[in-house]
Amino acid sequence: MNKKFFILVILLFSTTLNFANNVKSKFKVIAFYTGKNDQAHISFVHEANRWFPEMAEKYNFSYDSTTNWENLNSKFLSKYQVVLFLDTRPERPEQRAAFQKYMENGGGWMGFHFSAFALKNSTYDMNWDWYHNIFLGSGEYGSNTWRPTTAILKVENIKHPVTKKLPSTFKAQPNEWYRWQNDLRKNPEINILLAIDSTSFPLGTGPKESEIWHSGYFPVVWSNKNYKMVYVNMGHNDIDYEHKIDQTNKTLSYTFGNEIQNQMIVNSLIWLGKGKKVK
Structure with missing residues (x-):
């Protein structure tokens, strides 16, 4: 083989390999969901x-x-830097233990809406103290607005990566807004x-x-500093x-139909996937 041609082949191969390494995913996200209860939550899951x-x-x-919550185990989670709960939470003790270990070892998590719900003597009982009182800090569900409406939101911490480049206030998408048992302002970790x-x-x-x-x-x-x-x-x-x-159940609004709100979610993902804890 001609020496110059051989060198050219090696250079091309090296360039291709470097390009492949450069375009490799920055981080991996896995979303868990159930997608069975409440048409509004199902609509959101499909949209997400x-x-x-x-x-x-x-x-x-x-x-x-995935809808397979059995995947919430250490071996499976080790492949991912960020876990999403789109609608519900894990119910089996071993799944909960694996998730807690994942978070304590530095994993990233984003939960939406119903993923924080817990109410005594309901299908989603208040039976996971670490998750609801320590990790989320919110405690039990208190009440909600109805029907789903927009709200003006204000940024409470302009220095956090999640709120980067957000305006001081903005109009959110229609939503059912939740009130919680615990006053998060009194929790220094939140x-x-x-x-x-x-x-x-x-x-409402x-x-x-x-x-x-x-x-x-x-x-x-909100976030937990730990x-x-x-x-x-x-x-x-x-x-x-x-x-x-009539079983129409037509979707009248979309959570991801808002550029500013979307920027906040993207900011969150990038921070969870690549950033460090913020004290």
Whole structure:
């Protein structure tokens, strides 16, 4: 073989290998979901499984999703830098133990809306103290607004990677907003990132008076300083509930139809996948 040709082949091979290494995914994301209860949550899960792959291609990370919660084990989780809970939480003790170990060892996590829900004597009982009281800090579910409506959100911590380049206030997508048992402001380990701005009140349309909030402090995005985690209260699309009899259940709003809110979620993913804990 001609010596110059041989050198050229080697150079081309090296360049191709370097290019392949450069385009390798920055980090890997795995989303767990159930997708069976409440049409609004199901709609969100389907939307998320369309939107996240688009973001993965744009921001150079990989995205997988599964309904098999048995995959929540140490061996499987070792392949991923970020875990998402799109709608529910793990229920089996061994799954919960594996997730806690994953987080304590530096894994990243983002949970949406219903993933933080717990209520005594319900299908999702208040029976996981570490997750709800220590990790999330929120404790038991308290109440919610109805029906799903937009809200003006305010940035509470401008220095956190999650809120990078966000305006001081912005209009969120329609959502069912949650109130919690615990006051997160009293927990020194919790870093409140976004809360409902007072200009949102009254928030909700009812018909029950308890479903309309007129005042109060309601965090909607926060992190725990001891973990790489972000909880996002968004994740409940508005649905045409009035036509349930016809089984229409048409989606009336989309969680990922908001550029500013999307930027916050992308910021969160990139921080969870590549960043460090923020004290």
